[in-house]
C-alpha cells in the first residue's frame with residue numbers, strides 16, 4: 001500500500017477500550033466477529049500495518065458523549081473525564097523514555113501557561129490594573145499546546161486562536177512582550193495595538209492568535225502550501241476550537257491539502273463549549289474530526305489533558321505530514337476552567353469559574369480534578385523521572401519570570417495615537433494617510449492632529 005493510501009482509525013472500535021490498561025487485550029475482547037479477526041495484533045502494529053505509517057496511539061476517553069444527541073445537557077461532558085492518572089498507553093511508555101530536559105521542558109511550559117494567565121486574572125480581578133480588550137483563558141487545556149509544540153521544529157508554523165496565550169508561550173513566545181501587549185504598551189508584541197488576540201512572532205513561526213473563529217485554518221494551510229512550494233519540509237499546524245471546526249474553512253482546507261499534498265495539520269481542541277453553547281447542540285457528529293475520515297486523512301483522537309498522548313499523536317502526525325507532504329487531523333478532548341472570556345464566576349486567588357448558566361459547578365470541579373498539570377506531575381513523580389524538589393524549583397522560577405513580565409509591562413510606555421498610523425499596510429507618510437470618514441462613504445485626508453483628536457476617546461491612559 002502506498003503512502004498516499006491513507007487509513008482512518010475506526011475510533012468507535014477504540015472507544016470500546018479506552019481508558020483501560022492493557023489496551024490490546026481489551027481491544028480484542030471488546031470487539032466481535034469479523035472485527036475480532038482484524039484485532040489480533042496489538043493496536044499500534046495493527047493500525048501501522050494498514051497505514052504504512054506508525055499510527056495507532058489514539059486514545060479517546062469514554063464510550064458516550066454529546067454528539068448525535070440534541071438533548072445534550074450541561075454536565076454530560078463528565079462522561080469524557082479522563083482517568084485521574086495517565087492511562088497506561090504506549091504513548092506514556094514512549095514519553096517516559098524522552099530525555100529528562102525534554103520532560104522537564106513540558107512541565108515548565110505547562111506551568112508557564114498556567115501561571116501567566118492565572119496571575120493575569122488575579123491582577124485584573126484585583127482592580128489595580130485595568131484590562132483593555134479581551135482575555136480568553138486557556139487554563140485547563142495547557143497539555144495541548146505544550147505537547148503539540150514539543151513535537152515541532154522552531155521554524156514550523158502555527159496559527160492560533162482567540163484563546164491563544166498557551167500556544168504563544170509553548171512556541172517560545174516572550175513573556176515580557178506578551179504581558180506588555182496585554183497592558184497596551186509600546187514594548188508589547190503589537191506595540192500595544194493588538195492586545196490579547198493578535199500576538200504574532202514570525203521569528204518563531206507564530207502566525208498569530210486570531211479573533212476570527214476559523215480564521216486560522218486557511219492561514220496554516222497556506223503556510224503549508226508555501227512550505228511545499230519552497231521545498232523546506234516545514235509543517236503548519238492550525239490550532240482551533242471544536243466550534244471552529246464548524247467553520248466552512250475547516251473541511252475545505254483539509255480537502256485541498258489532501259488533493260494537492262500540503263503538510264498541514266488541523267488540530268481541534270475540543271473543550272465541548274463555544275461561548276455559552278454546548279457543542280452537542282451545534283454539530284451532527286460525535287467528534288469534530290469525523291468529516292476528514294471520508295477523504296482518507298489520518299485522524300488522531302486523544303486525551304487532551306494527557307501531555308504524553310498529545311505529544312505522541314502530534315509527533316506522528318508531523319512525521320507523516322513531512323514525509324508525505326500530506327495533511328493529518330488531531331482532535332484532543334479537554335475542557336476550559338473559565339468562562340468563554342474574561343473572569344465571570346472567577347475570584348482572585350481562586351482557581352476556576354463557577355455559577356455559569358451553561359455548565360454545572362459539579363462539572364467544573366470534576367474537570368479540575370483532572371488537571372493536566374497535576375496529572376503530569378504525578379506521572380513524573382510516580383515514574384521517578386523527576387523529584388518533587390526539581391518540580392518545585394521550576395514552579396518558583398516560572399513564577400519569578402511571570403511576575404517580572406507583569407512588572408515589565410507596568411513600567412512600559414503607553415502606545416500613542418501616532419503609532420496607530422505606523423506599522424500598518426498603508427503607503428505614504430502619516431500626513432498622507434487616507435481614512436474613511438465615519439459614514440464610511442467618502443474619504444478624506446487627515447492630519448496627525450485630526451487623527452489625535454479622533455483617537456482621543458480610544459487611547460488608554462498611563
Ligand SMILES: Cc1ncc(C[n+]2csc(CCOP(=O)(O)OP(=O)(O)O)c2C)c(N)n1
Pocket residue numbers: 162163211212213214240241242243244245271273274275340
Ligand atoms: C467568524 C466569527 N464568528 C463568531 C465569532 C464570535 N466567537 C468568538 S469565540 C466563539 C466560540 C468559539 O468556540 P470554539 O471554536 O469551540 O473555541 P473555544 O472558545 O471553545 O476555545 C465565537 C462564536 C468570531 N469571533 N468569529
